[in-house]
Amino acid sequence: LHNDQLSQWDRENFFHPSTHLAKHARGDMPTRVISGAKGVYIEDRDGKKLLDAFAGLYCVNVGYGRTEIAEAISAQAHELAYYHSYVGHGTEASITLAKMVMDRAPANMSKVYFGLGGSDANETNIKLLWYYNNILGRPKKKKIISRWRGYHGSGLVTGSLTGLELFHKKFDLPLDQVIHTEAPYYFRRDDLDMSEADFTNHCVQKLEELIAREGAENIAGFIGEPVLGTGGIVPPPEGYWPAIQAVLKKHDILLISDEVVTGFGRTGSMMGSTHYGMEPDIITIAKGLTSAYAPLSGSIVSDKVWKVLEDGTDEFGPIGHGWTYSAHPIGAAAGVANLKLIDDLNLIENNTVTGDYLRAGFMERLGDHPNVGDIRGVGMLAAIEFVEEKQGRKFFDPSKTVGAQVSAALAAKGVIGRAMPQGDILGFAPPFCLTKDEADIVITNTEMAVREVLG
């Protein structure tokens, strides 16, 4: 097919996610058609190669073109493309993957339920919290606390949990059951004189106030990403998770650790929750479970939650929850091959080494730039936040779209870094196999892009 034909079909037929629909339909936003990929590089139909320093949407963790995973998918499709996992059925791939996931989960976790993507997994998690409290005879305990700038998906409940304005606007969200608390975003604190430890105390105090206002007897759970992802790639302030967890325990509010981004190694630890001393009751997994070679997600539940669910079905009958594609064998086969590859190639260790190298490079080249306010990250995650003036931390007017301009200048140089949706933040989440030489390409081109846009 000729590129012009594809563009026309694209404009006429394709409703793209998270896109300015009018600009796309008018042709003001040409679609880059990706045709192939290998390692950390993707290639478009015009033959342009780009170093994908965002691993798709922080998901192609083992890198592109892994034949081990492609072959596992192909073998599964030939042998058994589909069978469901309802009422006493399963497949070798789904059962093996469940075992591999639980071997990698924290010790107090009991079982994994499989879904398709992060949004549906979080939808499952909220239903499980409600089910749990109903079984325990606490039907009022329903509200869920999420954080401003959290990202948990874009369904009705999950879009409500997401604390980014774009995902609420004109959708009449958030739903009443979802309430938001302070984002653990030290760089954007109101009081610039506040220390990081004091900022953690401030977040704890805000949470306590919210719980007091709503009543702990009405609150089922708290959901958070170990590291804020789409909200700006923000590692938590010092001592944040243990302090938050203590409040939640005191009020019998369960903790969901949304590890769609951080699960399976992105922070340099197997799970982001372990990295930050969290003891979640439920863990959400998706992206890194299969490195996006096939759609698959999961909800890992703790012994404590599992016991209640188990007893509940003895009393009330089978749980009325499941999707046709839960534990899809092709996704499961991809997951098994992917988790094995991560171990075999020691990819999680590389995240700490090369991720540190990447951030150190940004710091060395851009740390003194007058418009670079913050350089942060952990493992294979990094972000550069731009400011109009460092003194007094004055942010740019959002209409100047500085982050988007830097990201576009970087793409023109052949490197993909993501302009995060709220604030002038350039995000990086490369595949775990990124080498130091490839990190150098990211660093050099990022410096050039920043200087081109901001001087």
Ligand code: PLP
């Ligand atoms: N949770 C987190 C932390 C995410 O980053 C995402 C997606 O980026 C989701 C949930 C939603 O996952 P999905 O887009 O697969 O529905």
